[in-house]
Amino acid sequence: MSKFVELKEAVASTLKPGATVAFEGFTHLIPHAAAHEVIRQNIGDLTVVRMTPDLIYDQLIGMGLVSKIVFSYAGNPGVGLLRRLRDAVENGWPRAIELEEHSHAAMANAYEAGAAGLPFAVFRGYKGAGLKEVTPTIRSVTCPYTGEELATVPAIRPDVTFIHAQKADRKGNVLIEGIVGVQKEAVLAADKAIVTVEEVVDELDAHPNACVLPSWTLHGVCEVPGGAHPSYAHGYYTRDNAAYLEWDRIAADRERFRSWMQAHVLNAGAADFAARIKPVEVTS
Template identity: 45%
Template sequence: MGSTVDRTADKVMSMREAVAAFVHDGDTVSLEGFTHLIPTAAGHEIIRQGRRGLTVVRMTADIVVDQMVAAGCVTRLVSSFVGNSSAGSLGELRRRIERADPEPLAFEEYSHYGMVCRYLAGAQRLPFHPLRSYGGSDLPSVNPGIRKVTSPYPGPDGQPPEQIYVVPPVNPDVTIVHAQRADRRGNTQIWGLTGVQAEAVYAADRAVVVVEELVGDEVVRSDPNRTLIPAHAVDAVVVCPRGAHPSFAQGYYDRDNAFYRSWSAISRDPVRLREWLAEWVYGTADHAEYVAKLGEEYWAGLAVGEALSAPVNYGRRL
């Protein structure tokens, strides 16, 4: 990690402060969360602050990426999936990639596992990561970053060394993830559906964790195995309830399926899409105002009940 932040200190700051401090024009920005815990509020703040020339790295490029592209923040996308999460298409991304309308968007495509391997190589500071799954795939023909190397070891039973596909590391300037909770130093706990949040954080030079809830040290220590991202890897902690909407936060609120279904029609029309950004992103001072604008009745429809896990006895010396 290249940051000089004191990693034992209190790292809590506002979303506005975190984006201003850690996201710069021209940066490579990783936004991770696989269907669950998508850092939407962070993407909106990047739009509000008018960042430009970003390379966005996200395994599943979905609504928040569509919005950031429409806002003019993104010039390059690195992803393994582009779509509206089983609810339709992303209109702005399709216009940019298919027709360069209103301008082109560079697109670098990998498989899901190829992206996982890129994060692993980046986190471990390796020059590449091998994988078998590109055998028979068309992806190497459209992505020159996917290459073959010769194994330094002989094959089985004296066969010649194997040729195997490899992918390069990804080392974002900043990674932003959403999580359920963290303490003030950045020990971050996630449960439910997880993705490559920890690998994406370790691969980056700077890391911002956005959480539903700030908790005391004793909460983190009571269940340490839920700490997917430790404090020493975190530069900033942002408390932003409901900041993953329209995705979900396990135990806090449900996925907003109606919003996903509506987005295809919104993004299909460039005028309507920019009107949506004007009202819901530029027209709100921050995510708290966005949440309030939706209204408590709306949020009541996304409320979840309790489904508590069984207690775990970690034991202690008497």
């Protein structure tokens, strides 16, 4: 059975209202096209998980599709705050959202525990940190060998994980290069994983130790060139920093946000991403 599906179909067939979903990408390879497809299909009441929720989570929250967010850093990287998230947290607009806040170390460990099939993650963390007091899922165990008290967090097991990657071969094996973040863990921890890729190639041409996700770990692969924009895809296009700066102005105002979403997301499609990027010169 072919792994290759249209993004529209991949989203419709995997993500249900009320599900727990992760769109991972650590600044690099953020699956914007997949998140926009979810917004177009108006799949709501979601628990969204991500270490660094940025623009796409601001957009999902601003469109009222999120009931809970599990995160460790909610900012527009290098620019400032997420204004739609702030509006939801501070004013309940367009709806109130529940926060489950962690540190990066906790989230990274929790994804790894999910990938490893463990119920929780154990690590040396949260010492003296205030999050312990406000996030009930942060607990502790005593090391049975040394007696040291260590922090624990439950494993992250998303119903669906969406990631973006550079390329897939014709069998649907996927290669991720550059800053690989927690994508491998987020895919292996999920019940179903959907990957959008820049291109489909005959050979992955991967180094023996490269980050490769075999096709059988994936529910579907969708070819969406430019699908990470305004994030970047190492070797394909650079980060559109100006778009991140512009987002700060768009998201500052509810009406401007709505009209931007109408024009660039609701009235657009996955195929529109290719025109948003400027490919980097390939030097060999």
